[in-house]
Amino acid sequence: MDLTLQIEDIIEKNGSDFELSKLFKAYIKEYKSSLGELFEKSQGKDFLVRHTKGLDSIISLMYKTVLRRLFGNYMPMRSSVPIAIVALGSYGREQLCVHSDIDLLIAYEDVEGFHTKLIIEKFFYLALDAGLKLGHRVHETKELFVASQNDITIRTALMEARFVTGSTLTWHSTTKELGKIRLFSQKEFILAKIEEAQVRRKKYPNVMQPNIKESAGGLRDSNLLFWIAQTIYGVNSLKDLIGKLFSEEEYREYRVALELLFRVRSALHLITKKQEDRLLLELIPDVSQMLGFKNQQKMVTKVLEAQWRISNFTQIFVKKMVRPYIVDMSHVAKFKKNRLSRGVYTLDGRVYASYNLEIQPPSKLLEILVSLKDMPYHFDAGFLRQFTYTKISHPLQARTYTLLKELFKKQNMYSSLKLFYDAGILHQLFGAFKKVLHLPQFDGYHHYPVDIHSIKCIEALENIQEPFIKKLYDALDADEKLLLKIVTLFHDTGKGRVQDHSEVGAKLIVAFVKKMKFTEEQIQRCITLIKQHVSMSNIAFKENIHNEKTLYKFMSTIEDVTNLKLLYILTYADINGVGDGVFNSFNSNLLHELYVSALEAAEDFGRINEATKRINAEKKVQKLPEFLELPKLLQSKLLRVESNLFFFKHTPLDNIRIAKIAKETQNYNFSINTDTSLSIEIYRKIPLNIGYLLAMLSHLDVASMEIFTLFDGVKYFKIEFIEHVEADEAVHIQTIIHNAFDMSRHSKLKDVTIHKEEISVDCEHSLTLAEVTVNTQNQKGLLAYIMECFEELGINIVTAKIHSTKHKVRDSFLIEKQNELCNNVAKIYELLTKKSV
Numbered sequence: 001m002d003l004t005l006q007i008e009d010i011i012e013k014n015g016s017d018f019e020l021s022k023l024f025k026a027y028i029k030e031y032k033s034s035l036g037e038l039f040e041k042s043q044g045k046d047f048l049v050r051h052t053k054g055l056d057s058i059i060s061l062m063y064k065t066v067l068r069r070l071f072g073n074y075m076p077m078r079s080s081v082p083i084a085i086v087a088l089g090s091y092g093r094e095q096l097c098v099h100s101d102i103d104l105l106i107a108y109e110d111v112e113g114f115h116t117k118l119i120i121e122k123f124f125y126l127a128l129d130a131g132l133k134l135g136h137r138v139h140e141t142k143e144l145f146v147a148s149q150n151d152i153t154i155r156t157a158l159m160e161a162r163f164v165t166g167s168t169l170t171w172h173s174t175t176k177e178l179g180k181i182r183l184f185s186q187k188e189f190i191l192a193k194i195e196e197a198q199v200r201r202k203k204y205p206n207v208m209q210p211n212i213k214e215s216a217g218g219l220r221d222s223n224l225l226f227w228i229a230q231t232i233y234g235v236n237s238l239k240d241l242i243g244k245l246f247s248e249e250e251y252r253e254y255r256v257a258l259e260l261l262f263r264v265r266s267a268l269h270l271i272t273k274k275q276e277d278r279l280l281l282e283l284i285p286d287v288s289q290m291l292g293f294k295n296q297q298k299m300v301t302k303v304l305e306a307q308w309r310i311s312n313f314t315q316i317f318v319k320k321m322v323r324p325y326i327v328d329m330s331h332v333a334k335f336k337k338n339r340l341s342r343g344v345y346t347l348d349g350r351v352y353a354s355y356n357l358e359i360q361p362p363s364k365l366l367e368i369l370v371s372l373k374d375m376p377y378h379f380d381a382g383f384l385r386q387f388t389y390t391k392i393s394h395p396l397q398a399r400t401y402t403l404l405k406e407l408f409k410k411q412n413m414y415s416s417l418k419l420f421y422d423a424g425i426l427h428q429l430f431g432a433f434k435k436v437l438h439l440p441q442f443d444g445y446h447h448y449p450v451d452i453h454s455i456k457c458i459e460a461l462e463n464i465q466e467p468f469i470k471k472l473y474d475a476l477d478a479d480e481k482l483l484l485k486i487v488t489l490f491h492d493t494g495k496g497r498v499q500d501h502s503e504v505g506a507k508l509i510v511a512f513v514k515k516m517k518f519t520e521e522q523i524q525r526c527i528t529l530i531k532q533h534v535s536m537s538n539i540a541f542k543e544n545i546h547n548e549k550t551l552y553k554f555m556s557t558i559e560d561v562t563n564l565k566l567l568y569i570l571t572y573a574d575i576n577g578v579g580d581g582v583f584n585s586f587n588s589n590l591l592h593e594l595y596v597s598a599l600e601a602a603e604d605f606g607r608i609n610e611a612t613k614r615i616n617a618e619k620k621v622q623k624l625p626e627f628l629e630l631p632k633l634l635q636s637k638l639l640r641v642e643s644n645l646f647f648f649k650h651t652p653l654d655n656i657r658i659a660k661i662a663k664e665t666q667n668y669n670f671s672i673n674t675d676t677s678l679s680i681e682i683y684r685k686i687p688l689n690i691g692y693l694l695a696m697l698s699h700l701d702v703a704s705m706e707i708f709t710l711f712d713g714v715k716y717f718k719i720e721f722i723e724h725v726e727a728d729e730a731v732h733i734q735t736i737i738h739n740a741f742d743m744s745r746h747s748k749l750k751d752v753t754i755h756k757e758e759i760s761v762d763c764e765h766s767l768t769l770a771e772v773t774v775n776t777q778n779q780k781g782l783l784a785y786i787m788e789c790f791e792e793l794g795i796n797i798v799t800a801k802i803h804s805t806k807h808k809v810r811d812s813f814l815i816e817k818q819n820e821l822c823n824n825v826a827k828i829y830e831l832l833t834k835k836s837v
Contacts, residue, residue: 458485491530613648705802790815797813
């Protein structure tokens with residue numbers, strides 16, 4: 001039965017409001033369920049327009065139903081009721097996505113004889129009860145101007161007003177007010193919208209899981225462009241500015257990019273059945289399939305490229321529109337004084353270019369960059385326009401390579417590289433970037449696509465925060481700094497291929513550094529660093545860095561001390577370029593330990609054995625005045641601690657501190673440190689229920705764990721976590737530690753799964769120690785489960801190394817060879833995998 005007839009039937013029978021809302025609710029549900037089918041036939045803007053028209057008809061019918069309900073058979077002409085229902089925001093633009101709020105303005109005139117407020121109230125009740133997700137404003141037409149001045153959000157929404165239903169006369173009055181609003185305080189409005197956009201772009205940068213709506217280059221940037229154009233020119237479509245502001249080709253490329261974002265956002269809403277604007281990793285397969293992409297990586301690349309295109313277009317043409325409104329004539333004299341070349345100026349760390357300046361050749365633009373004082377710069381959109389539309393011919397001229405080399409020599413090159421990326425010429429100046437342009441990295445680790453990650457690494461290299469690494473970098477000569485900067489930029493350019501990206505990257509950098517006139521020795525150094533650029537972090541985070549074999553194998557691939565220093569700095573920059581907070585104190589300590597140990601190995605390739613290293617470590621302790629102040633018996637006990645690793649992993653002063661606390665320990669002793677991240681030290685003579693302790697703390701990610709047998713039956717534990725905890729939680733943790741000395745306590749272990757092939761037992765690790773490695777899926781409570789298994793087997797852990805990412809863990813445990821453990825390895829496999837059987 002037709003919906004209109006059903007409505008009439010309910011009204012004729014004097015049915016309830018509930019019956020009407022129920023009828024509309026069922027209709028809306030059926031309509032929404034049909035959107036997936038509609039999307040298959042019509043995507044992009046066309047789909048959004050059709051969806052908008054569908055909602056227009058529903059809202060119009062609701063309004064008509066309310067009038068029919070209130071006026072009965074004496075319903076007046078719709079235009080005579082002084083109410084206009086107006087679409088705002090994305091609904092007004094006919095870009096409303098499936099699960100976005102429906103923004104409405106109810107404009108009315110308070111005419112005597114019409115119960116306008118009652119009509120409006122009834123309409124809202126019906127719409128909300130029927131399940132429409134409304135964002136609504138109600139204003140008398142004469143109040144619109146004042147309301148828009150009090151709230152920039154209201155003014156912005158009104159700019160996209162579109163008549164849906166109601167009185168055309170009231171709509172006419174509304175448009176008059178909208179015209180006054182558009183012309184009022186244009187400069188202030190424009191500046192406020194630009195400042196708002198700058199804050200948003202910083203909050204939502206270009207990352208691996210972009211926000212299609214809010215990210216730099218997202219739909220909000222497109223909205224900004226329209227708002228500014230509408231304010232200044234009064235246009236209803238950006239297309240009206242072709243030939244006035246931009247060319248038809250420039251607009252076409254922008255529209256193609258925008259169309260893809262419309263498609264992706266609609267797919268996200270349909271797949272998740274909610275307002276989801278982030279292209280999350282777990283949604284990429286479904287979105288790719290829905291949009292008809294066979295290659296998921298290609299789909300994400302296209303999305304990131306589209307966002308770059310919109311960002312570039314928006315920056316250039318927003319500034320072109322608003323420059324006459326924001327020019328400060330008092331700066332004219334300063335600009336003239338700071339003229340770099342015709343039409344190009346610098347002021348307060350920013351470089352400007354006139355929009356009237358014809359596009360300059362790339363060599364001229366690079367000369368300007370080289371001529372700048374060596375400091376960080378921001379580049380005005382006019383200068384960005386120059387780089388965006390300059391014509392770069394290939395092969396590059398020798399002069400271009402010379403200028404690029406001069407840029408690499410600067411301490412501050414990051415801002416120039418960011419300019420090249422924003423202008424879309426990074427891959428034209430550095431051909432190795434062609435395959436990694438906007439290339440996503442689906443590894444659960446990197447925050448940025450390859451090209452942005454590479455540039456972020458340069459930023460980290462130029463702003464080293466670690467004092468020790470900064471000192472190493474400052475001690476490099478000019479040639480070494482130049483080499484390191486080029487390697488840092490190129491280190492991931494081999495990605496996106498089937499082959500190992502380090503091997504491919506090593507080949508790609510050779511062609512470039514030959515153009516830089518590098519010597520054969522420098523070229524070989526570049527090749528080694530690119531090939532080994534992940535080896536230092538892999539070894540530091542996943543292997544036993546105190547094992548002689550590991551150190552000598554590492555140094556045999558690095559080749560010499562110079563490469564070790566350069567690789568250490570490169571690794572620092574690489575990890576910092578992954579994303580905020582990825583490089584932390586744990587990473588820093590592990591890398592520093594590996595660097596120092598490898599340096600020691602590099603200085604003596606006669607392979608000093610572990611016994612010699614132990615003697616050297618003891619001598620360092622014995623020379624300290626703090627050691628000489630210890631009682632003779634305690635000195636002797638400290639030097640007899642069996643584990644070599646105890647001396648290798650701690651500083652001499654730390655060895656002494658631990659020994660003094662151990663001496664005073666009766667049953668148990670512990671301390672908690674929360675200065676940066678949570679760290680727990682435990683000394684115990686009585687048994688410690690380590691499985692219970694870790695199970696109770698399984699909501700925190702363990703960064704590292706040390707276990708050493710000291711003397712007088714005292715065992716030492718140090719557990720460091722990645723997370724910081726507040727003081728109140730630290731008090732709770734103290735209670736958990738106290739309870740962990742009650743061996744009758746048990747915490748239900750979380751279910752974990754470990755497969756036999758994910759376990760490795762190396763009984764040849766050393767004469768006294770075996771190594772157990774577990775390389776499996778990251779799971780809450782995993783470490784607690786493993787420790788309980790070891791307790792059950794009576795295994796004495798000497799030390800543990802914990803390494804985890806979002807998805808994977810690689811934990812290694814050095815255990816004593818006792819109780820014929822290596823003759824019963826099967827027991828270890830059996831117990832660790834018992835829940836997988």
